[in-house]
Amino acid sequence: MSFSTPMGQLLDRQTPAIRDNEWLIAPPLDEGLLNGAKHRIWSLDHLIAEVWRKHGHEVVEGLTPPEGMTVALLFWPKTMDLGRWWLDQLNAHCASGSTLRIVGEHHGGGKRVPGELKTRGMTHQRLDNARRCSLYEAATIAGEAGDHWSTFEALDLTLVSHPGIFGHGRLDDGTRMLLDVLPAQEGRVLDAGCGDGVISAWLARQGANVTAVDINHLALEATRRTLEANGLKGEVLASDMLDAVEGPFDAIISNPAFHQERHVSIDPARKLIEQASKKLTPKGALYIVANSFLPYMGLMKKHFGRVDVLAESSRFRVYRCSRR
Template sequence: MSFSTPMGQLLDRQSPAIREGEWLIAPPLDEGLLNGARQRIWSLDHLIAEVWRKHGHEVVEGLTPPENMNAALLFWPKTMDLGRWWIDQINAHCAPGSTLRVVGEHHGGGKRVPGELEARGMSYQRLDNARRCSLYQTTTVAGEAGEHWSRFEALDLALVSHPGIFGHGRLDDGTGMLLEVLPTLEGRVIDAGCGDGVISAWLARQGAEVTAVDINHLALEATRRTLEANDLKGEVLPSDMLEAVEGQFDAIISNPAFHQERHVSIDPARKLIEQASKKLAPKGALYLVANSFLPYMDLMKKHFGRVEVLKETSRFRVYRASRR
């Protein structure tokens, strides 16, 4: 196998690294495993799940845990609270005494794994340490999945959030600025990259027919809960930006992600802008907020006849793009 990430390279030192079908991999991060033995994986990311599925692996996608978990390999996420959620899920749905291995980067929270295991009464041993990563082995204990959902108030809305969602537990400043200048919108609208559902709820409260999309199943569930908490309605579905939606829309609204791990990537926004130009009704518009340093103006001008900046600060710009 060929591993490009430090955690994968550490695993490759094991012999064999991962036997076919022996481990449930959660969440799958290392593309070096894709073309190897057929694996069983649990992913909260719709896009990653699709990639693994196309490579012939057994994929469990979403928040419902897989059945018959007997041994699990956990790639420790960068968000500590999300790592805690994963440990609690595995303990709750594996028979006590099942094998659990946890691999994590030291600067990504991996050094804190032993403390999290000890806090749950899980004895462990460190199997390996290299590439600024560590691999631990423990056994599961009886436990509850826990209540990791939280609620907060913003813009006279009750918002539901969860670790691993963009802007967890607070209203993002960029999203707040976008909603300040967003006009009252009617008809069919899309919230692309819905997060905790604040944009969806804002639009639905105005009377728009809302479709909310995201690749993160935690975000999708948060948006469903946010809409329900405010007695609002909307369609919520997993989609790589606008790939899964059908028909034309009167408006598309987004605060697109631009980080992949620790790197800046405008690929999600590029995909959204390209798709939006084909999904908008003739008089429709794309409303997008982004950090000021991101090069979106030229990209939007390639696909739209008219692009304007509705508001700008030293940190953010709100764009409106339409066919004319």
Template sequence: MSAQLPTCQLLERYYGQAARLWPVSPPDDTWLLNLSAAMVSDNVALREQWQTSARQAMSPFAPFDCLPDGQVVLFWPKAHQLGKWWLAWLCHVLPDDTPVDIVGEHQGGIKRVPKILDELGMACDKLDNARRCTLFATRTVNMAAPESAWQTFDALDMRLVSHPGVFGHGKVDEGTQLLLQALEKALPKKPLKVLDMGCGDGIISAWLAKRGHAVTAVDVSAFAAEACRRTLRENALEGRVLESDVYSALDGERFDVIVSNPPFHQERDISYGPSSRLIDQAVEHLQAKGQLWLVANAFLPYPERLQRALGEFETLSDNRRFRVYRAVN
């Protein structure tokens, strides 16, 4: 089987079919899975996919107690600060002078990597380039645990903690503000069991917990889940935070309200997969008369999906850029 994605095609060209790789923050490519014994990713959905194929898959926030069995390859993310975090993490958990290769697309900013490596005091050699991608080689140096990427900021009378790569990093996006305004007006004031789907840095979870609701927050990203935990702690609030591929970690649990500002981008691509499952499976996780609240860009095709999954729904807010929808089970 050949590689499907440009970065993996470059790796296939350089390493060949006999390679043994140890990818970090990898994309979803079967060729890569077949040539790797283990990987590290913040994405719980991808980790579960690899584990189903009998591969070791680790979260960067889990205790690290193994050495790479293969060539370490970091897939460079579009958020450069996140890439620097991954480099610092690798330098912290791996022995000094461990070879690390870095691959990425030109439009994703891989050409900035030599400068970043120089700033970190790390070597840099260019190995290959093709498919509008480049492959660099470096070696780890001694570094402390990467804590500097975490950013704390104040918004809506709360202290929020964010991390590069988490949705809305360092700010409150317009859609979330519109959703919270609508919730303030129309959400019942009595304590409710609420699910925050795609919690990001935890702003919605903290806002709900501050008003006395019992909050469960889930996100597919370990960075987002950790950011949400830190946000709740910063505000002395209670809440359960889980890594989950949409509803995968909830085992049929039901809620009075499901609230979400669902993502529709995967890197630079548009993907409706998670948001579609969020809507289609909501009836299985809502109590009778339970409510599903969504905020979304006005152009996204969610009304038709809400109609099919839950029947009637209403638009509570519309500022021409974003809309807030509510449907009742």
């Protein structure tokens, strides 16, 4: 078994019992656990859930918690508010007094875990501290899952948001630039990487037939709630870019993610560009906003006959890609 991440390496030397299949892992991160004992997994990420499912693990995907949780391992996320959400969920849905182990990187909020546990009145101890990570063990308490959803106003829309969603609680500047120059859309339109649903709602308000996709179930639920809050309709699906949708579309619109944890990765955008060229109508177009430093132009020209820059600033570019 091989662990490539510091958190996984800390677990490997201190907690062989976590390889026991009674443990629930939420959310699963470290690939070193894939090929050992079969685990129960709770994932909010459709792509990660598919990987674990293919390796034969028992996977619960989405916001509905698994039943019968008694021992759990929580990989502390980089977003503190999302970590608080996970703590509240596990307290609400595990039997009181269940064993909860939490592993976190110090620069990713791991040092603040004891304070979060103390705030909730949870007894705990630190089991290990190495590789700039810490491992804690706590006992769950009876608690409420809480309401971590929030709303804000932008573009004359009510937008619903949640910790763990891109641009949580605000309109991203790149998305604003994209919508400022995006032509009016009609027909069948896809929002790829829907986030809080602002692009989907903006398109649906114009009368477009909207399909929204994301791998993050918090984003999918936020988009559903955003559409409902504005009296709008659209189809919302879990999909790794365009894997789960059938074309053709009159337009595909996206502000694609380019971070994998702290690393820059254009893999999601690369996949979107490659797939979009095959799922557009003959006169359809792909619209993307991206940070100016990202090397998308060559990839776009490889798959599309024409690429135009609709807007540009020191930070962002908005591209339009079409067959001609």
